[in-house]
Amino acid sequence: MTGAPVLYTCAGSRGFRATWAAEEAGVELELELLPFPPRYLAPEYLEQNPLGTVPLLVDGDVRMTESCAIAHYLATKEGFTPLAVAPGQPDYAAYCDFTYHADATITFPQTVFMRFALFEKDKGFEEAGYAYAKWFWKRLVKLEQRLEGRKFLCADRFTVADICCGYALMLAERVGLDEGVPEPLKAYRERLKDREGYRRAQVRESAGPAAI
Numbered sequence: 001m002t003g004a005p006v007l008y009t010c011a012g013s014r015g016f017r018a019t020w021a022a023e024e025a026g027v028e029l030e031l032e033l034l035p036f037p038p039r040y041l042a043p044e045y046l047e048q049n050p051l052g053t054v055p056l057l058v059d060g061d062v063r064m065t066e067s068c069a070i071a072h073y074l075a076t077k078e079g080f081t082p083l084a085v086a087p088g089q090p091d092y093a094a095y096c097d098f099t100y101h102a103d104a105t106i107t108f109p110q111t112v113f114m115r116f117a118l119f120e121k122d123k124g125f126e127e128a129g130y131a132y133a134k135w136f137w138k139r140l141v142k143l144e145q146r147l148e149g150r151k152f153l154c155a156d157r158f159t160v161a162d163i164c165c166g167y168a169l170m171l172a173e174r175v176g177l178d179e180g181v182p183e184p185l186k187a188y189r190e191r192l193k194d195r196e197g198y199r200r201a202q203v204r205e206s207a208g209p210a211a212i
C-alpha cells in the first residue's frame, strides 16, 4: 500500500474514465484489476462494493462508485487542474453538463443494448437491444452539435468532459455500435486516442484480464 487512492476496476470498463483522468492529471492511482463481472468472478469484491459494479475508488475514508464523478475528483482533489473547469471559468456549466451527460444519457442506452443484444441474447430480448442501439445513436446529436467548430467539448481544451463522453464513443466502437456514430464524432474519438495520457492508461489497464 502506497497511500495512493485505489481504483477497483475491470480493464475497458467505465473505470477507464478514472484511469485515464489520473494519467492526464498526473495523480498517483493504484489499480486493482478484477475479472469481469466481479459479482460472479470475484464475489469477495461485494464486501468492498455491495453494488458489485466497477469502478470503485477508495481514497482514505472516501468511497466513490460513479466513473465520471471519480474522474472529476481525481482532476481536482489536489486543487483544480486544467483537466477540470472551475466555477467562474468560461464553460463551467457546459463542463458539468457534458460530464454528467456522458453516463446518464449516452452510456445508459449502450449498456441496455449490451445486456439485451450481446450478453443475454439467448433470453429473447435481442430486438429490444437493437431498439436501444437506435436510441443511443439518436442521443449523440447533442455531442455532434457541440463539436461543430470545436476541437474539445469545453473551454477550448481537453477536459474530464472529453474523457467521460469520449469513453462512450470508444465503447461504441468495441461493442459493435459504430454504424450509427457520425463521422465527425469518429474523428473526435481519434483525436482523443492520440493522447499520451490515453495510451498510458491503456497500457496500465492491459495488465488485467480483458473485460468489456
Ligand SMILES: N[C@@H](CCC(=O)N[C@@H](CS)C(=O)NCC(=O)O)C(=O)O
Residues within 6 Å of the ligand: 013, 014, 015, 037, 038, 039, 052, 053, 054, 055, 065, 066, 067, 068, 103
Ligand atoms: N454509473 C456507474 C455504472 C457502473 C457500472 O454499471 N459498471 C459496469 C461496468 S462498465 C458494471 O460494473 N457491470 C457489472 C455489474 O453490474 O455486475 C459508473 O459510471 O461508474
